Amino acid sequence: MNIEEAKKITLSLIDTFNIASKVALDLRKIGLIKEIKSDNTPVSNGDIEVNKILTEKIFEVTPNIPIISEESSNHKLDNNLKNFWLIDPIDGTKDYINNRDEFTLNAALIINKKPAIGIITAPAKKRVFYSYGLSNSYELIESHEISLIDKKKNYDELTAVSYADELKPEILAIHKEYKIATHQKMKSSLKFCVIAAGEFDMYVAEPRACEWDIAAGHAILEHAGGKITDFNGDEILYGKPEFKNPSLILKNKNIL
Secondary structure, three states, X not given: OOHHHHHHHHHHHXXXXXXXXXXXXXXXXXXXXXXXXXXOOEEEHHHHHHHHHHHHHHXXXXXXXXXXXXXXOOOOXXXXXXXXXXXXXXXXXXXXXXXXXXXXXXXXXXXXXXXXXXXXXXXXXXXXXXXXXXXXXXXXXXXXXXXXXXXXXXXXXXXEEEOOOOOOHHHHHHHHHOXXXXXXXXXXXXXXXXXXXXXXXXXXXXXOOEHHHHHHHHHHHHHOOOEEEOXXXXXXXXXXXXXXXXXXXXXXXXXX
């Protein structure tokens, strides 16, 4: 897939993401219907409706590419997938249900096991991010496309986002290695976007969650000049057994 094809696919989906974002907020305002899934995680009618909106449009745009979504069983047992979509309709469902504002909508197109396109919206924060190739990573601000590759750091200390307030020794050791001064808790894929935008510098996590949680953010950060590896410095590839994540180190271009 060349850059023009990737750009066309990406831009054709932005309006649908904005529609789905509004639906997510409207349903929450009315009052969500909540359930607990078999893995003991929550899901709401908002997750299901957003999943329907996104998957239907993505299938319309790329009918021959399989779609794997957190909220669907389709293709989750397929082996040796190389080209496919990964969708997390709402990342941060607990925050979504509890009226917090960091939840996100996510889709990534994986080509040859690597993220080629990433789209993330944070509806409650009115933020829209997308990317479709190296040096083509953007935030849409008041209908203006702002390149993330051009964003400059405007602070001296290095800062990180973290999954929890209290960090494990292994993570603290990596923070110390990179001279991270402070860290701030952030649970959803928004952390990838704020690192790509130069608002934070790093995120470190032990193996947790699944590929659909990170793929769109991976594309956005990497295409903005950042880097994502596991703790051994190895590249993150997609389509692994059960779509499980390895350890992660996210770094923006300021500390590569």
